[in-house]
Ligand SMILES: CC(C)(COP(=O)(O)OP(=O)(O)OC[C@H]1O[C@@H](n2cnc3c(N)ncnc32)[C@H](O)[C@@H]1O)[C@@H](O)C(=O)NCCC(=O)NCCS
């Protein structure tokens with residue numbers, strides 16, 4: 690008879706699990722305005738929930754490798770930044786191979802990749818601010834091998850002077866630390882369930898973010914509709930209240946009409962859920 694061999698997960702494997710779980714939790718959360726969720730494809734004709742799940746799972750090896758690089762190199766510096774850039778670009782390639790060329794998680798690889806590395810660098814330091822600060826210090830380093838492509842984000846940053854995914858990380862994820870996480874905790878204090886608390890956290894992120902996905906697709910009109918509409922849901926009592934749900938439905942309709950999908954806010958919700966899990970774990974993750 691063969692003895693049963695139990696495999697204890699390494700730190701890198703545990704962090705990769707948490708990152709993938711955060712992506713799957715974000716995708717499954719419903720009803721998210723104009724985003725892919727359990728109800729449908731939102732404002733996207735090339736995305737669906739199964740693709741978001743497959744994409745999230747395809748990223749597990751990249752997140753594990755990022756954590757391993759952080760553990761091996763052991764400090765914030767150019768060698769780690771450039772290792773993360775290389776692994777991130779390879780992760781993007783496996784995402785694109787899985788989705789047959791569709792961008793499902795580009796911004797999420799960036800935000801979660803930095804946070805996974807930040808967690809792996811000092812696994813005992815689980816405070817959200819300390820974690821975000823380490824991620825920001827990594828994001829501030831210039832990867833000499835990064836392609837200078839004129840991405841959608843770069844185009845709207847130039848046109849509207851917006852702060853995109855790069856700057857959000859370099860500033861230590863203010864939308865998450867100052868909006869998403871506090872709202873998540875505030876809404877959890879009410880007995881309305883975890884899904885409503887997560888929806889409220891997403892809305893809180895949307896109230897301020899310069900989401901370059903929205904700007905690219907719907908300009909400043911779309912961005913204003915997103916920010917003001919999200920604030921209106923929270924002011925009406927949040928997603929667990931009847932008045933808030935009506936406002937949320939209106940926001941969904943309005944963003945769909947504008948083809949304005951808040952993909953950046955969705956990525957940052959995944960980052961928020963990841964940080965929340967790291968912060969609340971004691972002992973192994
Ligand atoms: C910095 C990144 C996100 C590129 O950003 P850029 O704005 O130029 O590109 P793009 O239009 O493709 O947008 C990226 C995505 O970020 C998300 N996003 C949009 N707005 C925001 C925002 N304000 N804040 C955070 N995320 C946002 C969206 O999902 C969007 O699709 C990143 O993809 C990158 O540089 N990758 C290279 C590989 C790398 O260095 N990886 C490191 C892994 S840790």
Ligand SMILES: Nc1ncnc2c1ncn2[C@@H]1O[C@H](COP(=O)(O)OP(=O)(O)OP(=O)(O)O)[C@@H](O)[C@H]1O
Nearest residue numbers: 716724725792793794795796797841902952955956
């Ligand atoms: N649940 C979700 N639904 C839709 N997008 C999401 C979701 N979660 C995260 N995103 C993010 O949104 C981005 C996709 O947005 P979008 O399709 O607008 O980007 P794009 O490929 O730059 O632009 P376009 O589709 O307009 O050519 C992905 O990078 C992804 O990280």
